[in-house]
Amino acid sequence: MLKNHPLEKFRYCPVCGNARWVVNDFKSKRCEACAFVYYANAAAATAAIIVNSRGEMLAVRRAKEPAKGTLDLPGGFVDMGESIEQGMRREILEETGLQVTAMDYLFSLPNDYLYSGMTIHTVDAVFLVHVGDDVKPQAADDAADCLWIPVSDVNPADFGLTSIRRAVERFTQADKAPRVRDRKV
Secondary structure, eight states: OOTTOGGGGOOSOTTTOOSOEEEEETTEEEETTTOOEEEOOOEEEEEEEEEOTTSEEEEEEEOSSSSTTSEEOSEEEOOTTOOHHHHHHHHHHHHHOOOOOOOEEEEEEEEEEEETTEEEEEEEEEEEEEOOTTOOOOOOTTEEEEEEEEGGGOOGGGBOSHHHHHHHHHHHHSTHHHHHHHOOO
16 A cells, blocks of 8 residues: 555445455455445645736745645645536635636646645646736635745745645746746736
8 A cells, every 4th residue: 555545544344334444455445344445546636826927926825734834826625526627716716815717737746635644645736827917816715825926036945735846846947937927918
């Protein structure tokens, strides 16, 4: 099994409650009593790199653990019944008050997210969102503050979550970063 595999926490079959709940393979457990097999798949999550035409990127300060007080990108878990795009729009609205319609998918990254003592394996879908210079984000939900940072001044080390730090590094080091200033909104 993977290090910190979420199925290590589950001792009984969720269907019949039997303790004969054994490792089936690296991503699943099987009940020897009722034959139910459960696969622990990665959860979908999102992150938004929001930029304006002044070449600034929007960061939020985390209001909650994990990594409370560090910088983050707006985003979070995709809810059941949502597409990744719907989840991204909802998370941006909840954390910043911004209603966005247009987004461009950039890339995805695997992540281990520690929550309540349990490692949640996620796949973080990263989107690029362009907004006008007149937008005024307001921190809410699990964002304590919203900050506009010139892309050239962004320090990935200030971002507390590993996958977000990697996404910021990838964005700021890619050839996309200089084009942020040149794109018309």
